[in-house]
Amino acid sequence: MANSTVMMEFLLMGFSDVWELRVLHVISFSLMYLVTLMGNILIVIVTTLDRSLHTPMYYFLRNLSVLDACYISVTVPNSCINSLLDSSTISKSGCVSQVFLVVFFVYVELLFLTIMACDRYVAICRPLHYPVIMNSRICIQTTLASLFSGLVYAGVHTGNTFRLPFCQSNVIHQFFCDIPSLLKLSCSDTFSNEIVIVASGLGIGGGCFIFIIWSYVHIFSTVLKFPSRADRTKAFSTCVPHILVVSVFLSSAFYVYLRPSAISATMQDIVLSVFYSIIPPLVNPIIYSLRNEQIKRAIKKSMKRMIYSGNM
Template identity: 80%
Template sequence: MLNSSVMMEYLLVGFSDVWELRVLHALSFSLIYLVTLTGNFLIVIVTTVNKSLHSPMYFFLRNLSVLDVCYISVTVPNSCVNSLLDSSVISKAGCVTQVFLVVFFACVEMLFLTFMAHDRYVAICQPLHYPVIMNPQVCVQMTLGSIFSGLVYSGFHTGITFRLPFCQSNVIHQFFCDIPSLLKLSCSDTFSNEVIILASGLVIGGGCFIFIIRSYIHIFSTVLRFPIGADRAKAFSTCVPHILVVLVFLGSSFYVYLRPSAISATILDMVLSVFYSVIPPLFNPIIYSLRNEQIKRAIRKITKKYFNRKFIGNCLGSP
């Protein structure tokens, strides 16, 4: 009988066994990965180079972009390689690392989204106190606090998961290692693990969600007092997509993580896992940054400056 002491590798399940569908999966995930890297790196470069964007709002956007690049890099490249090579083997060390990083980045992502909602609340509802409340020291403390909380949260859940004996199988019904799929492989009672996941998920995820909704309720109540026009439309067009991203992120992760391990894994679990591990890093640059006029102007300014320099350099270098 296999157990955790001798099971040194696991087998990940792909979206399909058909070669053509595996290639399609690899190509689509590769495209998503490339677009995600491009969008997030663009935000990092623009908010770093342009001094007019050195404000708390763009500080959090830059941190979120760096986080999203790391987050999607944990799962998507490995899944693409596995699909193309038809190799689903992952070592135990690799699986532990993947579980730790996925939980860590997901937790920090949720905290970042919460702090960004708070930043918008202060900027819109308490504009006179904004420089004091959201000063650089507070922003750094929020970021470091999120990272530390993510490390503790992820380390705890990874530890209590891999202390379990695994003897049912070594086939993980997911395209990456995650805790719910691993609990289904355990031959011991996982009730305490499920209770801990439920309690911590409701406290962290539910608490962040309530805080975000509370922030946006205050924002909407303030915006509704604005005169009907561009400012009100701009505020709504910015805030509503933020809420939708949070709902998709939390809804899909809650469905996958808070279901009892006794329920058999389905293809729906794999599809929904995409919505909390792949979709947020892809859409965050579009929703939070690339629809922002200041970001657009900064991108155009940097692009124009780059091409002007290149044009001048070519002219000077020509005979």
């Protein structure tokens, strides 16, 4: 117990101790990080400057892009720097910050994806009511509610985790600080923590997933009634990737967070954490926006405007 009072730093686990593999890790993570930032920032700029995209759908896309750019910035840069410097140390305050921000962004990301599924449901299944249901006031209120509830949710889980004494070890078997890895380091009973995580995870995550599936079932049933085969194909090609990303995001997060802390950590946990911390911010701009014809036209229009201004 004495160690728990003086433990002021933790050691993060890397992907490999071999220099060449560490360089490969840095290069791959850096490329994914840069592509994610460029894609999300591009969407934010285009949906802000183009007035034709000032609709609820693109409002939520813009919010999701800002969130994804911040989300991936919490873990990837620090992991790359640690690999380059062959250092795995993170301060306790840095660990607290990472836990809080990761939980916050995971929670808000899930709510945004749920709201966007609701937006698509109303637009396709109840188009005449769309301007009334998805008005600007509702959009702002749902965004603020997601952010504020996310702060409370992350604060509760972070505080509940770091009230525990850590005396087993200071080695976190993960490339960033997360709650399941920290619970394994505690020398006290973590059963209540695990119950809270499972209850909140299944309640919020499971509830959002069921609502998303319910929305897309109704969307698919409506799309099948479209007279044009091209319209049906376009709708399916848009909706199916959404469901796949949500499924990968939730299944990987559930596997890592809902496992009992008594089960030993493995490299599989680190790999799976990539699927909920890096992959969604990377692919969201592609499947939600860059495959969208309106976004493509807006990007081309912005590029032509920039080229024209440069020639002037």
